Amino acid sequence: MLKGKKTPPKTVEEPALPGPDLDIRVFKREAVPWPSCAVSTLPKDITQRALSVGVSVDEKERSGTYFQIDKSAVFKRIKKAFEGKAEVMSTKDALKKYRWAEDYWWRLVNADADKYTSLVDQKWDQGYFIRIFEGQKIELPLQACLFVSRENFNQNVHNLIIAEPDSEAQIITGCTVHPNVHRGLHVGVSEFYVKKNAKLTFTMVHNWAQNFDARPRTAVLVDAGATFVSNYICLKPVRSLQMYPVAYCRGANSRASFNTILHGGKNSYLDVGSKVVLQGRGSRGEVIARAIATDKAQIKARGLLVGEHEDSRAHLECRGLLLSDQASIHAIPELVGKVEGTELSHEAAVGRIAAEQIQYLMARGFSDSQAKALIIRGFMDVGIFGLPDVLKSEIKRMVDTTIAGSL
Amino acid sequence: MGEHLAILTIEDLSVKIAGKLVLDGVNIEVPEGETHVLLGPNGSGKTSLIASILGFPNYHIVSGKIQFDGRDITALPTAERAKLGIGVAFQNPPPISGVKLGDVFRYLAKGEVDEIELSKIVNLPVEFLERDLNLGFSGGELKRSEIFQVLAQRPKFAIFDEPDSGVDIENLKIIGKAISGFLKGRSGLLITHFGHILRYVKADVAHVICNGKIFDSGKPSEMFNLIMKRGYRWCDAQR
Numbered sequence: 001m002l003k004g005k006k007t008p009p010k011t012v013e014e015p016a017l018p019g020p021d022l023d024i025r026v027f028k029r030e031a032v033p034w035p036s037c038a039v040s041t042l043p044k045d046i047t048q049r050a051l052s053v054g055v056s057v058d059e060k061e062r063s064g065t066y067f068q069i070d071k072s073a074v075f076k077r078i079k080k081a082f083e084g085k086a087e088v089m090s091t092k093d094a095l096k097k098y099r100w101a102e103d104y105w106w107r108l109v110n111a112d113a114d115k116y117t118s119l120v121d122q123k124w125d126q127g128y129f130i131r132i133f134e135g136q137k138i139e140l141p142l143q144a145c146l147f148v149s150r151e152n153f154n155q156n157v158h159n160l161i162i163a164e165p166d167s168e169a170q171i172i173t174g175c176t177v178h179p180n181v182h183r184g185l186h187v188g189v190s191e192f193y194v195k196k197n198a199k200l201t202f203t204m205v206h207n208w209a210q211n212f213d214a215r216p217r218t219a220v221l222v223d224a225g226a227t228f229v230s231n232y233i234c235l236k237p238v239r240s241l242q243m244y245p246v247a248y249c250r251g252a253n254s255r256a257s258f259n260t261i262l263h264g265g266k267n268s269y270l271d272v273g274s275k276v277v278l279q280g281r282g283s284r285g286e287v288i289a290r291a292i293a294t295d296k297a298q299i300k301a302r303g304l305l306v307g308e309h310e311d312s313r314a315h316l317e318c319r320g321l322l323l324s325d326q327a328s329i330h331a332i333p334e335l336v337g338k339v340e341g342t343e344l345s346h347e348a349a350v351g352r353i354a355a356e357q358i359q360y361l362m363a364r365g366f367s368d369s370q371a372k373a374l375i376i377r378g379f380m381d382v383g384i385f386g387l388p389d390v391l392k393s394e395i396k397r398m399v400d401t402t403i404a405g406s407l
Numbered sequence: 408m409g410e411h412l413a414i415l416t417i418e419d420l421s422v423k424i425a426g427k428l429v430l431d432g433v434n435i436e437v438p439e440g441e442t443h444v445l446l447g448p449n450g451s452g453k454t455s456l457i458a459s460i461l462g463f464p465n466y467h468i469v470s471g472k473i474q475f476d477g478r479d480i481t482a483l484p485t486a487e488r489a490k491l492g493i494g495v496a497f498q499n500p501p502p503i504s505g506v507k508l509g510d511v512f513r514y515l516a517k518g519e520v521d522e523i524e525l526s527k528i529v530n531l532p533v534e535f536l537e538r539d540l541n542l543g544f545s546g547g548e549l550k551r552s553e554i555f556q557v558l559a560q561r562p563k564f565a566i567f568d569e570p571d572s573g574v575d576i577e578n579l580k581i582i583g584k585a586i587s588g589f590l591k592g593r594s595g596l597l598i599t600h601f602g603h604i605l606r607y608v609k610a611d612v613a614h615v616i617c618n619g620k621i622f623d624s625g626k627p628s629e630m631f632n633l634i635m636k637r638g639y640r641w642c643d644a645q646r
Contacts, residue, residue: 355465356501363461363497364511364556365489378505378539 016114018300019242019271022213024119027154027185031125034072034149039065042074045179046147053174053205054394055145062172063140064088066128069147070155073126078142085136086169087129088144091160094129101129104160108191108219108248116215120156120189127157127188130171132198134164141170141203141391148177148184148212159190163198163226170201172391176208183211183239190218194226196251203231203391205398208238210266216243224251224280230258231385233395235402237266237297244302246275249283249312257286259385261395263402264297264327273302273332278312278342285314290380293320293327304334307342314343320350321379376403412477414439414564414594415460420471422459422619429455431619432471437564442595442608444627447616448639453598456616457495457566460596461485476563494562496553498569498598502542508552509536515559528588529555530581546573554582558589565595571604583607602631617642 039047040058046069047057056062064078066088073090094101111121128144148155163169175186186208194200208214222228228247247256258274276285287303305314320329333346353375361371380399382392415437422430430452437443447453458466460473462485472481480488512522526533531551538544544552550570557565570582586597587608597610605627613630615622622642623630633641 354501357503359461359463359485360497360501360503361506361511362485363489363495364515364560365486366514367486368484370486374506374510375503378503378507378510381505383505 016116016215019215020240020269022185022240024115024154024185026152028150028152029123029154031070031072031150031153034069034074036074039067039075046149049176049179049207050145050147050174052398053145053176053207054172054203054391054398055143055174061140062143063138064130064142066090066130066144067147068126068128068145068157069149070153071125076128082138082140084133085138086132086142088142089129090126091129091158092126094160101160104162104191104193106191108221109189109217113217116187117189117217119154120158120187120217123154123156124158125156127159129160131162132164132167132169132200135166136164137168138170141172143172143174146173146175146186146188148181148186150178150184151181152183153181154185154187156187157189159188161190161192161200161202163192163194163200165196165198167195168199170203170391173202173204175204175206175214177212181212182209184209184213186212186214188216188218190216192218192220192228194220194222194228196223197225198223199227201229201231203387204233205395206234206238206241207236208241210237211239213239214241214243216245218243218245220245220247220256222247222249222251222254222256225253226251227255228257230274231387231391232258232260232272233398234270234272235261235263235398237264237268238270239267240269240271242271244273244275246277247285248277249280249285251280251283253282254280255284258288260289261380261382261399262289262291262299262301264291264293264299266295266297268297270297271300271302273300273304275304275306276314277306277308278314279308281309281311283309283312287314287316287318288385289318291318291320291329292323292376292380293329294323296324296326298327299329300332301329302332302334303346304336305344305346306336306338307344308338310339310341312342316346318346318348319379321376322350322352323376373403412439413437413474414476415596416474417460418472418474420459420473421469422455423467423469424455424465428469429466429619430459433616433619433621435614435621437594437596439594440592441611442590442597444605444610444613444630445596445598445616446602446613446630446634451616451639452619453616454498454568455619457568457598460488460493460566461495462488489560489562492563493566494557494560494564495566496550496557496568496570498572500541500549500553503540504542506540507536508538508540508555511540511556512536512559515556520559520561525555525558529558529585530578531555547575547578550574550582551578554585558585563593565589565593566598567595567604568598569600570597571599571601579603580607605631615642
């Protein structure tokens with residue numbers, strides 16, 4: 001865990017590794033403020049894109065919503081039935097309202113880690129603050145949408161989630177752009193705290209544009225007996241996406257699992273991974289990634305497990321499916337054991353669809369494309385992720401649409 | 408052609424795989440309603456014959472033709488052949504993770520087959536429908552899952568590739584009865600190495616294949632006795 005700023009801030013000229021370096025000066029910072037309004041009253045082209053990333057526009061089957069367009073937090077509220085269980089606001093409002101919020105600010109992510117974190121530190125455009133109160137279990141998911149509406153805009157958000165002791169919640173975050181936006185940069189710093197015996201399931205769906213760049217920077221602290229589950233889905237083309245979220249399993253018997261589904265299409269460059277650092281006695285981690293590369297996409301699928309406690313265990317599984325000769329998938333699983341007794345393992349496989357699998361299904365009467373679709377759908381099977389029912393069907397629909405488009 | 412129309416006619420079929428001749432002028436005719444048996448040592452061409460009937464792309468037909476139900480299917484894609492009514496229970500089906508046995512069952516059954524009843528017939532717990540296809544199945548479970556799928560498909564002509572290999576006595580009886588029941592009034596081709604399945608399935612004609620050629624055809628009991636007595640070296644030596 002990192003504490004505060006120690007090193008000098010990174011400048012915009014300094015390249016950040018890994019991933020292609022971006023000249024952040026080419027992006028615009030000016031944005032017209034959006035007035036506050038109900039999500040359902042937003043223009044249709046915005047709500048349709050929000051729907052594509054799992055955000056329920058009419059708030060059906062959601063307990064609370066945060067919606068940000070460019071720099072403006074246009075909507076934030078908890079539904080009446082859930083008041084007193086959780087709170088949702090912008091991080092700017094949270095820092096004004098609670099002095100203690102500073103104790104959670106830039107504590108897990110170092111503001112000077114790279115030029116993108118420095119950018120968020122210096123040019124910060126709000127972000128969501130979600131806090132689930134102690135002992136509260138919320139059945140319906142909370143949701144947040146971070147939306148870019150202007151061409152070539154650079155959005156820098158800083159998000160904070162606090163799951164207080166013994167609380168339980170699911171959060172869906174959708175990040176996307178207006179259909180007229182082709183390029184731009186989204187940088188998101190996220191710091192999550194899952195306190196004693198709390199359970200947080202965090203599902204993030206990205207749907208950017210073909211020439212858009214994204215640099216999320218996420219760190220999670222998991223306390224004793226707490227569980228953090230991350231589901232990340234990125235199925236649409238993006239120019240470059242680089243992220244390597246980390247969960248610190250600090251408490252005894254803490255759990256962290258990262259599930260990732262990636263589809264790299266067109267000229268996408270995806271450098272995506274997950275890290276779990278096992279620090280507590282009996283801490284457990286799991287990283288599962290499925291990546292599909294089509295067209296000329298390049299995917300780097302990373303994973304890092306660090307065992308720092310003698311009674312800790314984690315497993316990493318990364319599988320990549322190549323659907324084009326011009327695409328590439330580079331799986332980089334890493335295990336670092338620092339003490340005797342930690343048990344870390346990984347399995348990785350990259351390849352194309354086996355001809356014998358297609359032939360087998362064709363012998364049952366499936367056409368060539370039906371067989372491939374069935375195999376790809378199976379490869380992207382979200383059933384293994386243990387998603388909440390409300391999300392499972394939505395994500396399955398997204399995967400189906402992607403498969404239909406990639407064949 | 409005799410009284411019964413042929414459901415499957417393989418005429419002077421020669422097939423190469425990766426440039427190597429694996430079938431050499433094969434002739435087989437299965438009249439409608441009959442079950443034939445294909446016997447042969449390892450590497451004799453049994454699997455190549457099945458793959459050629461199914462039209463797998465890496466099996467290149469050098470000469471000859473395959474007719475099914477009065478139609479020339481030699482150039483037809485695999486899926487079309489399956490739709491015309493050819494079904495197969497594979498010997499070594501590939502595992503496909505994420506694809507459920509239930510996905511394939513529902514496609515084949517088209518809502519017309521009771522899964523619980525069928526699972527009882529082949530002694531495959533209905534929970535298997537939720538399992539990934541062929542993944543982590545035991546040898547016996549693979550055989551039963553394959554037969555389960557063929558029975559769900561209800562093809563006019565069913566091929567069973569070594570359904571009796573690696574199966575215990577109790578399951579052999581179940582599998583044998585399931586196949587026998589299914590083939591009543593239908594046509595099929597049964598590949599067997601040791602012939603155990605013939606205790607339960609009545610076959611009309613047996614063909615012995617050796618080095619890619621049909622060496623002999625006749626009554627199943629006679630053909631099998633000959634092999635039991637002389638072994639496959641008998642046909643191998645007479646090349």
